[in-house]
Amino acid sequence: MGRGVLVASVLASLLAGCVGSGGGGTSAPARPATPSRSTIVRLPEVMAPQGLEGVIGTDAAALTRRFGAPRIDLAEGDARKLQFTGATCVIDIYLYPQRPGTEPLAAHVVARQRQGGAEVDRGACIREVERR
Numbered sequence: 171m172g173r174g175v176l177v178a179s180v181l182a183s184l185l186a187g188c189v190g191s192g193g194g195g196t197s198a199p200a201r202p203a204t205p206s207r208s209t210i211v212r213l214p215e216v217m218a219p220q221g222l223e224g225v226i227g228t229d230a231a232a233l234t235r236r237f238g239a240p241r242i243d244l245a246e247g248d249a250r251k252l253q254f255t256g257a258t259c260v261i262d263i264y265l266y267p268q269r270p271g272t273e274p275l276a277a278h279v280v281a282r283q284r285q286g287g288a289e290v291d292r293g294a295c296i297r298e299v300e301r302r
Contacts, residue, residue: 222292228276230265237261237299250274256298259283259290 224236233252234240241260242253250265261281265274281295282288 222279225279226276229273233263254299256295256302259295259298261295261299
């Protein structure tokens with residue numbers, strides 16, 4: 171029984187040290203983690219290009235030439251999301267590298283109504299955004 175009390179005392183003192191001093195410490199503020207580029211690439215499931223020809227497998231520069239400046243251009247790690255808008259719809263195009271160290275290419279497209287967000291035909295939305 172004496173040994174159990176000793177172990178409990180040691181654990182309690184270790185836990186108390188983890189709680190913090192509570193006063194006057196000069197610890198540096200925590201820095202936000204910076205995203206690092208990984209050498210491990212998880213291959214995305216690429217949508218079939220049927221109806222999405224010229225979008226799936228295309229890089230961001232070509233998409234920007236086709237649709238104009240994106241409303242949103244968001245990068246997270248090696249992935250990227252571009253959002254383009256038409257009069258009544260919005261398309262989100264998700265780009266992922268296909269191999270380590272390569273430029274991200276469009277792999278997935280989502281199209282929805284600007285008002286209400288209901289899913290719409292991707293091809294029709296692409297044509298609408300192109301005309302804009």
